[in-house]
Amino acid sequence: MQVNKDRRNTIIKALQGVGIFVFSGFLWSAYISKAKANGYALRPPGAKKESEFLKLCIKCGRCVTFCPYDTLKLAKIEDSIPLGTPYFTPREIPCYMCVDIPCVPVCPTNALDPALLSITENGKEMMNIRNAKMGVAIVDDKNCVAYWGIQCDACYRACPLIDEAIRLEYKHNDRTNKHSFLLPVVDSDICTGCGLCERACITDKAAIMVLPLDKVLGSVGTNYIKGWDKNDEKRLKKLDSSSAKASDIKNAIDYLNTESL
Ligand code: SF4
Ligand code: SF4
Ligand code: SF4
Structure with missing residues (x-):
């Protein structure tokens, strides 16, 4: 079956990268600490927030297999990012922004989420690579x-x-x-x-x-609002409701913004 073959190939690729199949507990925890300290990986399009992505990604490598440009790699131990997770290095091979984004719909766990790339066109929801936020x-x-x-x-x-x-x-x-x-x-x-x-x-x-x-990127929060820019309301709507109550947002129009500026 093709899927099993893809999965087997990518697992073999990941294991070849690892080079050894057995870690002692000490080595493994040292590796994880280093990976966390580094914390720098550019993920494929549609990747959820890094913490959620790491929970969902099962390291199956399907996105890697379906990328026609060999942009995506599965992390090896020396890459200092969580082992077996997909990432890319633009200086070597960038993402060519495929129109059909083949790496995303093949993700079996939604770690790469088509909804994060989707727009509605003529009443139909479709992915658009322009919505990608890989970095x-x-x-x-x-x-x-x-x-x-x-x-x-x-x-x-x-x-x-x-x-x-x-x-x-x-x-x-x-x-x-x-x-x-x-x-x-x-x-x-x-x-x-x-x-x-x-x-x-x-x-x-x-x-x-x-x-x-x-x-x-920094984050302005809700204390400052561009009073002259109606689009800034969109930013406020996007903010997590847990970090900003609606009343806070309403009251947050700073006098600097409402007066002469
Ligand atoms: S959009 Fe295309 S080039 Fe970019 S990671 Fe996905 S499959 Fe590879
Ligand atoms: S950043 Fe752009 S403009 Fe600057 S040196 Fe590199 S290629 Fe040239
Ligand atoms: S979309 Fe951003 S990362 Fe891609 S080439 Fe343009 S400036 Fe560079």
């Missing part, structure tokens, strides 16, 4: 040569959501007084974390890199 690209402006004034737009050109997830911002170059900087700037609301920009970066170590959202 967010961050530009290291000290090492990005565009911030030095050297012309480079490799990351910008590589982005499947060009001029949406990443754009080039013009800025006058005061040093030469006759050129402009063309600076790559990422919109974290739109960036999917696919990593095509990181793969394309021309510097020795990428000056743009994808990191998990919870490692880089």
Whole structure:
């Protein structure tokens, strides 16, 4: 049966990665501690929150098998992330944002959840890879040569959501007084974390890199609201009701936002 064959192949791949099949209790707990301390893994599209993902993922490797680009790997012991779980390394192979997202519906436990990628179109719910939140690209402006004034737009050109997830911002170059900087700037609301920009970066170590959202994005909470932006209500609605009562949200319009600003 195909499913059993897929499962067997992926388990064999994972075991080959491990190299040894038996751990002593000490080695295993040391490994888990190291993995927890590191806590950095870019997951496939549609992955639930890391804590929930780790509870649900049975390490069957079906997402890995169905990825046509070999983007996804099962973690080996030396990867310092929970063993056997799927992840990807954009500098090696990014996610090519497949339109049909074959890695997601094959997940048997909903660790990769189609609902997290879905939109309703013509009354029909369907997955859209643009909704993926695998991470967010961050530009290291000290090492990005565009911030030095050297012309480079490799990351910008590589982005499947060009001029949406990443754009080039013009800025006058005061040093030469006759050129402009063309600076790559990422919109974290739109960036999917696919990593095509990181793969394309021309510097020795990428000056743009994808990191998990919870490692880089802050959270404003409910004390501040953009009174001038109706869309900001959506952010409040998304907040967990356990962390913000409706009355708190209603009262949270700060006077700074309601007055002259
Ligand atoms: S969307 Fe495509 S390239 Fe990206 S992880 Fe899934 S199958 Fe692989
Ligand atoms: S990770 Fe890079 S290439 Fe992918 S959507 Fe974000 S900015 Fe674009
Ligand atoms: S490819 Fe790298 S060096 Fe070039 S603009 Fe993008 S981040 Fe900067």
